[in-house]
Amino acid sequence: MTNLKIAETPNDLPSQEDLLSMSGLEFMQAMLRGELSAPPISGVLNYRAYSAEEGRVAFRGTPQFEYTNPMGTLHGGWYGTLLDSCMACAVMTTVPKGSFYTTLEYKINITRTIPMGMEVEAVGTIQHAGRSTGVSMGEIRGVADGKLYATGSTTCLIMKGR
Known part of the structure; x- marks a missing residue:
């Protein structure tokens, strides 16, 4: 279990100084302990980081009616956002102190509709961790x-901080 807290204002978000002062894994683990706030999107879309170790991050979430498309099924953007979060955070766990990352591109394949109200787990695992890409x-x-x-x-693109 985590002590995750969700940022409610811009001032609640970790600063760039906070981000660059620790490795990506240290950052993720500090967030799970509640020492740093998680991004507000996780609260808006009802998912949370659940565990983080080097090269692997898991999130859990439950889709709600508010995330449906006009056909009444879960919008693909929910899948994409949850997968982008877990996969990019898996890369983050390999980013060294003084660096940061951003998603360069991602692709998803939806195999079936997630029923509303059903809890899911999204796991991201690292495949390659280099100096400039993950x-x-x-x-x-x-x-x-x-x-x-x-x-x-x-x-993901990995960059050195200033």
Whole structure:
């Protein structure tokens, strides 16, 4: 379990100085302990970082009616945002102190619709951690049923801070 707290104002977000003063793994673990605030998007879209170790990050979330498309099924953007978060954070766990990253591109494949109100786990795992890029893959699976709901891959750009 985590002590995650969600940023409610811009002032709640970690500063660039905070980010650059620790490795990406240290940053993620500080966020899980509640020492740094998580980004507000995780509160808006009802998902949370759950665990972080080098090369692997897991999130859990539950889609709600507010995230449906006109057909009444879960909007693909929810899958994409959750996968982007877990995959990019997996890259983050390999980023050295004094550097930061951003998503360069990502792709998702939705295999089935997640039922509203069903808890899922999204796990991102590192595939490549280099000096200037990181590549990871992700999966969304149902917590209760273990079924695969979506997969993804990402490439992140790693940059040195100033």
